[in-house]
Amino acid sequence: MEPxxxxxxxxxxxxxxxxxxxxxxxxxxxxxxxxxxxxxxxxDLTVEAFWRIHKAHARFDPRRGFExxxxxxxxxxxxxxxxxxxxxxxLDPERVPAPPAVSREISPAVCSAFQQLPAxxxxxxxxxxxxxxxxxxxxxxxxxxxxxxKMREFRAVRLLREKLKKMGIxx
Amino acid sequence: xxxxxxxxxxxxKDALPPEQAPDLxxxxxxxxxxxxxxxxSRVSAWDWxxxxxxxxxxxxVPELLPVLLYHL
Numbered sequence: 001m002e003p004x005x006x007x008x009x010x011x012x013x014x015x016x017x018x019x020x021x022x023x024x025x026x027x028x029x030x031x032x033x034x035x036x037x038x039x040x041x042x043x044d045l046t047v048e049a050f051w052r053i054h055k056a057h058a059r060f061d062p063r064r065g066f067e068x069x070x071x072x073x074x075x076x077x078x079x080x081x082x083x084x085x086x087x088x089x090x091l092d093p094e095r096v097p098a099p100p101a102v103s104r105e106i107s108p109a110v111c112s113a114f115q116q117l118p119a120x121x122x123x124x125x126x127x128x129x130x131x132x133x134x135x136x137x138x139x140x141x142x143x144x145x146x147x148x149x150k151m152r153e154f155r156a157v158r159l160l161r162e163k164l165k166k167m168g169i170x171x
Numbered sequence: 172x173x174x175x176x177x178x179x180x181x182x183x184k185d186a187l188p189p190e191q192a193p194d195l196x197x198x199x200x201x202x203x204x205x206x207x208x209x210x211x212s213r214v215s216a217w218d219w220x221x222x223x224x225x226x227x228x229x230x231x232v233p234e235l236l237p238v239l240l241y242h243l
Contacts, residue, residue, distance in 0.1 A: 021203060026195040033193040043195075047202050110186035129180050131189050157179060169182075 006062035017057070020066060021050055027067065028074045031141070034131050035078040035123055045081055049074040068140055075123070075141045082119035106169050113163035117156055124149055125156035 008016035028049055033042035052073050053060075060069060117125060120142075127138045128149065139146045164170075229236050 018200065021200060022198075025199050029195040029199070030190075030193040034190045037187060037190065039193070039196075042193075043197075043199060043202070046195075046199055047206055050199075050203055051206050106182070107186040110182050114183065114187065125183070126187075129183050130187055157176065160179065160183075164179075164182075 003062060006060070006066060009066075010057055010060045010062050012057050017054055024067065024070055025050070028070055031071055032074050032078050035075065035126055036081055037126070041081065045077050046074070049077040052077060071141050072143055079119050079123055082122055109167045109169055110164065113160055113167065116163060117159055121152050121156040121159065124152040125160070128153045129157075
């Protein structure tokens with residue numbers, strides 16, 4: 001990427017922001033949709049993330065990459081959404097899968113238990129357990145260390161097991 | 172990963188399958204521009220301080236009101 005473009009963005013140049021928006025909107029969207037699992041919400045959050053990026057332009061260091069910075073801001077926007085959204089509102093009905101027959105009955109319960117997790121554990125569980133992304137990538141996006149990611153994953157798994165056990169589901 | 176972890180992971184994946192190639196279907200720039208258009212006008216702390224000072228002045232010394240109106 002052109003360093004000059006990043007420097008112009010850091011100075012608040014709207015044309016540079018538009019160029020970066022067009023270049024990275026797909027990447028930011030695909031990251032957010034993995035976390036919130038709803039394309040409509042992810043589109044709104046992509047705009048919200050870029051709004052935050054635009055407002056924070058003066059804090060951007062052009063010597064560092066734009067992508068990791070944008071991804072971290074996008075993660076925070078998705079986290080804020082998960083904190084405020086009602087659990088049932090975070091599922092896109094069109095995306096609810098047709099699970100295998102064995103798990104068809106328990107999938108709603110698993111979804112429910114998953115969505116009751118605290119937002120910061122839910123994000124790590126989504127990215128680590130479902131999307132199977134590398135710990136380092138998750139840590140970078142959340143701005144925490146790899147051991148902290150592993151700890152959150154451990155806590156998420158423990159909490160999920162407790163919730164599923166209460167629902168009579170052996171995991 | 173032990174068997175328990177594998178089972179839990181499988182339960183999760185059955186209930187919430189991984190996103191497959193989540194590509195953006197449309198350009199979001201027009202939506203971004205609308206967001207710019209709806210940016211609320213921001214009143215600075217200094218403006219609020221001046222307004223509070225003038226309001227307090229008019230309450231304490233009502234004779235100042237015509238002078239203030241004259242200068243507006």
